[in-house]
Amino acid sequence: MSSRVPGHGSLVNSSNPVKFKFNGKELKGFQGDTLASALLANNQVLIGRSFKYHRPRGFVASGVEEPNGLFGLGEGNSFEPNARATTTELFDGLVSCSQNHWPSLEFDIGYVNNYLSSLLPAGFYYKTFMHPRPAWKYIFEPIIRKSAGLGKPTKGKDPDKYEHFYAYVDVLVVGGGISGLYSAKIAAKSGARVLLIEQTPHFGGQASVDKPLIDQGPITKLMAKLINELQGMNNVTIRARTVGVGVYDHGYSLAYERLIDHESNLSGPRHRLWKIRAKQIITATGAIERPLSFANNDVPGVMLASAVRNYLTNYGVSIGDRTVVVTNNDDAYRTAISLRNSGLSVPLIIDSRPNGAGELAKTARDLGIRIENGKAVSIVHGKDRVKGISLCDQVGSGTVLEEISCDAVAMSGGWSPVVNLWSHCGGKLSWDNELSAFRPKTEFPPTGVNGQGCLSVVGSANGDLLIDDLLRVTHEVTVRVIKELGLKTNEKPLSATKEIKENLISAVWKMPYGASTKLKSKTWLDFQNDVKVIDVELAAQEGFESVEHAKRYTTLGMATDQGKLSNINGLAILSESLHKDIPSVGTTTFRPPYTPISMGSIAGEARGELFQPIRKTPMHDWHDKHGAEWEPVGQWLRPFCYVEGVESVEQAVSREVMACRNKVGVLDASTLGKIMVRGKDSGKFLDMIYTNLMSNLKPGKCRYGLICSENGFLIDDGVVARIDENSYICHTTSGGAENIYSMMEEWLQTEWWDFEVYVTNVTEQFSQITVVGGNARRVLDKLGFVKIDSDSLPFMGWVDEKVLGVCVRVYRISFSGELSFEISVPSNKGLYLWDEILLSGQEFGITPYGTEALHVMRAEKGFIMIGDETDGTVIPQDLGLDWALSKKKDDYIGKRAHQRSNMSNPERWKLVGLESTDGSVIPEGAYAIGLGENEVGQKVTIGRVTSTYYSPSLKKGIALGLVAHGPDRLGEIIQFPTLTNSIVEAKIVSPVFYDPDGLKQNV
Amino acid sequence: MLLLNCPYCNLSCEETEFLAGGQAHIKRQSIDSSDQEFESYLFARKNPKGVHIERWQHLYGCGKWFHVARSTVTLEIFGSYSAQTLSPPKKIRANINKKLPEWHWENSK
Amino acid sequence: MKRYSSFAIVREAFRNHSGWKRAWASPIPKKKYDVVIVGAGGHGLATAYYLGKNHGITNVAVLEKGWLGGGNTGRNTTIIRSNYLQDPSAAIYEKSRSLYEHLSQDLNYNLMFSPRGVMMLAQTEHEVRGYKRTAMANALQGVPTEYISPEKVKDLCPIINLSGPRYPVLGALWQARGGTARHDAVAWGYARKCSEMGMHILQQKEVTSIISKNGKIGGVGTNSGDILCDKLCIVVAGHSGALAEMGGFRLPLESVALQALVSEPIKPVMDVVVMANTVHGYMSQSDKGEMVIGGGADGYNNYTQRGSFQHIEETVRSLIETFPMVSRLKMLRQWGGIVDMTGDRSPIISKTPLENCFINCGWGTGGFKAIPGSGWATAEMIANGEAGPLASPFSLNRFKEGRFIDESVAAGVAH
Structure with missing residues (x-):
């Protein structure tokens, strides 16, 4: 069983216990635990179910690469699905639940898929569920949808806030392990402005667990000193709980900081998205251990060797009492040694290499640990929990040599540098045979604005797994970066000349090498998405030879961990099946984000009222107080109409129109360009x-x-x-x-x-107020306008006036067909003049009107409206506006275009008025039909309605429309089918319905 | 997210401050052009996998239009310059040729 | 080639699936074909398929510089709809949509076409008018759509917030038989059938030149030798400009990056596809449970298959306004594709200045939904030497004549 180991756990505070809930049960952990370590401390090894076969799942890893440990966190509107327990800090009152099972975690009906797995190979769904045709939509797909998906959905409005930060620095260092700290220090000492970010709450990374020997004293001490120094420098910003998630073109970087997720009682923004412009980026993002591919490697209790070690060292949690270590490299020996040193039993180290490990093998042997070289795990026993393993030779097909009972397996398939940020924006990779991994190809870095490399990689992210290399290269790279920034440093390199000698890793992509189909059909590559070795082999067999094809066909690497553990192993199986080498098969594309980030953080502050800027006229608040129904016009809000008392919107519009036609109306036209x-x-x-x-x-x-x-x-x-x-x-x-x-x-x-x-x-800068109607001049006279009589200010003229101490400009123009003055006034006086006009107009029956009354009146006059009569396909000639196309000019924008054949085509639809024969309002957007159908079976149309209103002035429906040969067909009846299969008949008339001679505007 | 240099403000700013305006140095065709010339003027845009000389406006800055030489493959920027020119200045061309010796303004017309 | 069926799976299960054959062959190229199609994306493969199926032309090669279906076919948001405003668009997209209905059975490959319904939200008065007009037009075009009330919107998609605050939902254009399909499967299904008909799909074969004589097509040069043909069709989306240049003509095209993203998978919350064009966002939920979200396009020419982050930001922001529950989901992956945009944002299916050289391109942000219809129409054009009624409005000539097919006129421009 997994349990707490007394005296261990450098990150937990055992004197500070915290309570949390898991699936309704109350459990105890320590401050400093992650949800994962706390669950393991409570012997909760079974923690979830896989996507396809609903197999039991336990933790495999201890960090962001964890594919299985996903939980629902929180309650109500604060619920978050798919939260990774390995990166979730424990706090008092945390509520968690496991996912993707029914009815319970321990007994999941979906597990039946496991027994049917031979019927559900890669891509099986492409080959079946096709008959009868409707069955896909009504039967198969709903079942698949229900069983797919992971966490429960979120609900309603997110109560939390999010924000964006903008940072401009010389050097961004991503990763706070030894190489990140060291690099940041060199850069900071040179005077560069440095931002150092670390995804976990703690700095130090793997070095704080493994404590490699360096020449400058204990590494933990050195790191503490580095942190201390950096914290004391003004040119350095340090952030923990901040992960570098993406590098975009020209070096634009994103980091994701979690501010309040780790405590129950913190206030302030939940997440912060950092948008960083760094002159140079240094990534020290570490490496991720790979699983080994042996049968039943997905049984809970099988874990990465480094994770076993991390849980023990950092959290004081043992995964099992008897742990078998299986490896193809020296590093996993450290796990065996740590376990043994803590008094736990390690019955066996299985090393696939015939010649085994270097110095660490001796240390292990000295501790009495049995080591078997050239051996492998044939199969793991146990269903919900490891019970034992079968030992076999690494060569051969897996014949069992010995059964070994154990309750945990620590596996190591070698380390893959985290190259995501390097690759997001075009950095190239090369395959390192010695490392059995892809590493950054330094001669092809991601490039910045000037085409030069803008990102460098240090530490194990660069493939430098040995401490001496790591320190030397980190120094070298950082010094180069500093020089490129035009800065200097005299920092001496750190070294590790007494480092423990290790033997080379030997790539093992399948264990044992000649594993039978039976074994391979139980060997997992992608734990979350349930992709097995045979699935990738089947993809290759069926011709899905490109790595992208294989990925998409099998879903390998498409789970929420984005293949952090599975990609390289899957790729290796694919290349082996194709008899090609790994580099020639290549990798899939790395895409941001490195780890999933909340949508809330992407949106930032811009939500609700701040979602988009609202443009308001100076009279906005007045409108609001007087019953305005708002209509968005671009970013502006304009009153559609003003509803008084119990009247409807339609009644309000009619009232406003009639007021303008009979008395006087006033419009806030300030939004006019x-x-x-x-x-x-x-x-x-x-x-x-x-x-x-x-x-x-x-x-x-x-x-x-x-x-x-x-x-x-x-x-x-x-x-x-x-x-x-x-x-x-x-x-x-x-x-x-x-x-x-x-x-x-x-x-x-x-x-x-x-x-x-x-x-x-x-x-x-200017508000515009339109005063419209027979009484308009009287309203303005009363206010002291003196130059607005028809001689001083004829139609289509303008004058400047000073009224009530305010300079105004009055335009005598009309969009309503009434006597109309548009008064332009500096915006800071807009509301003042508006108020004065209303006051002055009271005795003349002045009525404020909105955009809809404006539209109705212009339609009654047959004036076109951009956006109604035009839609980007209409030319002035279509609208009878030929008179506005100057014949006197040689050129104007659009003139040449009008000469093209289709623009002078007599079949183009032209503007007319339309009146339904029964006086009703013709439906919006209706099309007039002609005879028969066109050659693709569509009904022939001969015109359409562009604007349609009930005209309060004329007490009937009126419409403008574009009709083929329309102006030549006045008086003809055409037919508009409606969506309810009826037909509206309409007569083609002149587009000017009201006051055709223009008498009213010319008084 | 591009970084562009406005030659009027002499500032390097985020792409979000700018408006992209497509291919630069287009000669306006008007009344006396043929249908073919007019069509090309309106629609036949260069779409190179490589150096693109294009218009940008410093929309949320000084409002000025200017030209940028940019690779559509690496997104490298070779320089920006006044829109009130008929062809890329020598300095810009030299900058491009440093990286891409084959490139000629004349060929890319 | 073996038929795919449940029986076949059961049979194969007894022999560890060792009997499954390659989905498409990897043949040795011939010297000459009747028709060479450049580009093994959805459109190219569909063209080949309908050349064989409808016109009996099977001596066909489809050349692909990368891997089949590896371009925009495999990186879109898989929306299928035909509620277009203009007659020519409605005709070809509806043809396409109706072919999708039976395509799984036709190809014996489950493309998971799922007519879950597509709604386009009207969030301004302008959009209300635009979508009512589209519904009217669709009725006459034989495309069943309806304009629905906010209440119906909420019924169909309970996670929508109708009330705004900025852009309340005023109604929607609803196409019940629109939906989604599994994008990769479309390419794979066509490829498998083409291969079965004896056509050659030649992957990793990059065209480096176009061979012509006296203004007539002769073949293509590739990275591994010349391939001759009687007829050539270029179906390479964003790379059309480069191919056209080899043929000595220019296209009214610009290539820009369009982005999309997915959330982590959750249990089903949304059955329909929702598009909100005022705020530039659209979303559906895949069968895997991921929320699939489409974003905006960059304004500048770009071949990097990456885009600028602010579009992701704008899209997510908008979606949170319309779907508040999105806020606490997490973005799993974002990516970009290179789309080829024409002057009027409608595609080109056309003859070219080079005799017997045809082109199909310019699908912009809306190509996936058009694959079967586009292939159908392009095959007809290649076989007959002239565009048929579906393709003819999309000829290159329209730019010279000023005869555009502009879909941005209804409020909706996104796909």
């Missing part, structure tokens, strides 16, 4: 931007203009006012202001840079 164009070539410039002639506009006058894209399509419209010889104000649509401004800048800067023109977007 306003672009100031100045300079001696302004006229020439606007002649190119607009389809109309603008250079001959007289100061004091306004003109309605159209803007097309170079591709000919109508993209914006609005009124242009000439202010003086050299300046214009161009009004754009509310949504279009930024685009049109940007477009003007682009033309000016990239094409017509010889024009002397300056454009400024003054949309937010």
